[in-house]
Amino acid sequence: MLPSELLMLRYRGEELVPKRLELSERSRAMAREIIDLYAESVGRPKFEIEERLELLEGEDTDYRVKRGLAHLAETAFAQLEVRSPLEPQALRERVFSASAGRAGDPAARARALAAVAEDLAAEGLPSSGAALQEALYADLPENHILTAFEPPEPDALLHRYNLAQAQGVLYRAFELVITAHRNDPGEYKQLFRYVKLFGLMTTIEGDADHGFTLTLDGPTSLFRPSTRYGLSMAKLLPALLNVSRWSLTATLRPRRDDPNAPETARFTLDSDCGLVSHYRKDHKFDSILEEAFAARFEAARTEWQLEREVDLVPLPGSAMIPDFRLVHPDGRSYLLEIVGYWRPEYLRRKFAQVARSGRSDLILAVSERLNLEGAGVRVSELPPGVKLVWFKGKLDPKAVLAALEG
The missing domain is CATH 3.40.1350 (Trna Endonuclease; Chain: A, domain 1)
Known part of the structure; x- marks a missing residue:
């Protein structure tokens, strides 16, 4: 999903409307730029990728869209790892211990790195002083290395972006009413599994002949402005997309620092929304x-x-x-x-x-x-x-x- 600062939402009265990218050539070109950037950055640290992303954004007014696409490309299709011959905290302790009493002396630091490199080589962990210098803070997020990237098709990244914007609306939801019309009961079964998986409190009414109404809410979300429960509701949305016929109404508590926001807002969606799920459907049989x-x-x-x-x-x-x-x-x-x-x-x-x-x-x-x-x-x-x-x-x-x- 997307962090709150990358959500692009607007109000239409009390209705909250998320940003949606059309599957146009312009949007596809933008997605392809992001995909190519990550594909060419395998083996590079995260801070270098962010620098390249800033250059790609330039003065473009769509910079937040590009950042959102990049966030999803990284979190959904990429793998970043800590590269260090030793756990970085343990490595720092050894280097600082070897250079104790000589803080600020570059030569002493270089000698300490070389000494630790020799010790590691004797332990079967060959490394150089220069490599250890890079590995000292390898555990910081900006120093994580992009080790793998599975390039999605541009449309797949755009679909993930549109879904993530809709999910972001639900971060501040305190009630969610889902009407699942008459469907294959196997679809209900999968939906209810996700409801339980995400710890959502649910009241279910109806029957298989006419459909079911699920009312989801959480006691903590009613008494203090917490988005934790809303995050769980947002995680449910991709599962709901795998149901054939449904409609959804969410009641939201907007951010208090938004001058354009009403006291409460509403978000509606249904099975004709065109959003695409990345959750897999169940197999025909459970066992x-x-x-x-x-x-x-x-x-x-x-x-x-x-x-x-x-x-x-x-x-x-x-x-x-x-x-x-x-x-x-x-x-x-x-x-x-x-x-x-x-x-x-x-x-x-x-x-x-x-x-x-x-x-x-x-x-x-x-x-x-x-x-x-x-x-x-x-x-x-x-x-x-x-x-x-x-x-x-x-x-x-x-x-x-x-x-x-x-």
Whole structure:
């Protein structure tokens, strides 16, 4: 994302509008200049790259745009490292110790560097006094070395810039309302994972047939001007872009030192915004266990049809997306959740979700290898009507079909 000083935002009444670059030849040329600069700077220290960037900016009125593109090129596509034969702080201690009592004497400093270089060579770390002089402060950010750069296409850098400007709007958000319209439930599942990953407090309402409304807020953000929670909301935006149909409304607390800002502001966005995510979409299956079961079920002789992640069960502050739905031509329908993961916290959370769901049309397939008792899980606390299927290495479709007909 971009630091606040590189955000370019304007107000239209109470609406906050971020800067957006068109995919024009002018913008592409600007992005290509930045990409070429970094591609030609591999092996150079950061301060030299910044000097070259200043020359590139010149008197151009778009200097902030170029700095933003450069920041994203560096943070998203480049790798900078500390180059030193020894951890710089330890190296400084050895050099200062060798030149103790002779501060300000260049000759004494040179002799100390040479002596430390000899010691390092004896330790199998060959170096010269000149190299050590450069390495003394190699840990300072301006002395980090650009060791690798994967040049993106100009359009990819421009897309990242436009997304980063939109993310920057959310730094000062204290409430975010997302309406995820009817979508592939697999998309919901990925979105909810990111909500949890970024520690966002969420209220979820709705159902899979009509869509879901997610209201995200944080108690600390309501009482003091902190952008920490807004940063987490900003990180969620690329995940939301991987959902097919959605809309977003954010309520913001603008900076107090901005004379043009209203007391509160609003930011809206939807799935037709044209922004492009750099987050990868999930694979079709969450595990080899699920994929193998689906393949075996396809070969089974049965009237039951297996559908992948087609129902989402809303829960207070969360949601459960069962792995499969089984549908019979006569109208019967069951949800199937496979529990094969062993971590205790996962088991407790999964069984708690099932218990809170209150669903009686659920089949729970549980691996016999799991230590449920050790995880504090009690099967007896599951809602009445939940069908249990136990399996060892593989989940047999025949056992699931037997539970359906039992």
